[in-house]
């Protein structure tokens with residue numbers, strides 16, 4: 001085999017390995033300083049058009065920063081970027097669906113836990129354009145702590161948390177120049193099955209992400 005072909009094959013193997021590990025394990029540290037100012041991010045916050053959604057993949061650093069903004073620790077071991085009733089740990093979970101599979105964002109260790117190797121991007125949105133997003137966040141009520149509340153608080157508190165999470169995603173995405181869109185129209189049963197959700201879990205919304 002000539003040297004050029006060997007070099008190309010070696011480069012392909014490196015790219016494949018990088019591509020496989022970038023999303024499935026540890027996230028790089030999130031950006032927590034610098035960048036666009038908050039007020040400029042407020043000015044830029046907007047939904048990217050559903051029908052012409054940007055299809056470029058996010059860098060691992062960008063996904064890491066958006067997940068941290070969504071519900072990461074920001075003050076030691078008990079303080080998060082989003083407010084939770086009674087100061088409980090986040091009782092909404094953030095799943096990530098992309099080509100390599102489905103992952104759960106673990107805020108304690110700031111990394112991704114693999115849930116499935118399936119690409120479910122085409123199966124979660126009720127609108128056909130949703131699958132165009134290379135990365136889709138699935139926000140689910142049902143993290144630890146939620147069972148402490150009776151209805152209607154249980155539902156209302158989870159919805160408030162999802163609102164805070166999704167607005168943080170909008171602002172972080174604006175600051176990073178990443179496109180995003182809140183999606184309520186979901187295939188709830190499909191999501192339940194593929195994520196292996198329990199009866200107490202409730203999918204609330206999707207956030208499309210792409211550049």
Ligand SMILES: Cc1cc2nc3c(=O)[nH]c(=O)nc-3n(C[C@H](O)[C@H](O)[C@H](O)COP(=O)(O)O)c2cc1C
Nearest residue numbers: 045046047048049050127181182183184185186205
């Ligand atoms: C509760 C809620 C539900 C939404 N559901 C959908 C949806 O199912 N499909 C969709 O394309 N956009 C959905 N959106 C996005 C809105 O259409 C979008 O935020 C709105 O047009 C305002 O645009 P802006 O976010 O750029 O200000 C939803 C937004 C919210 C807040």
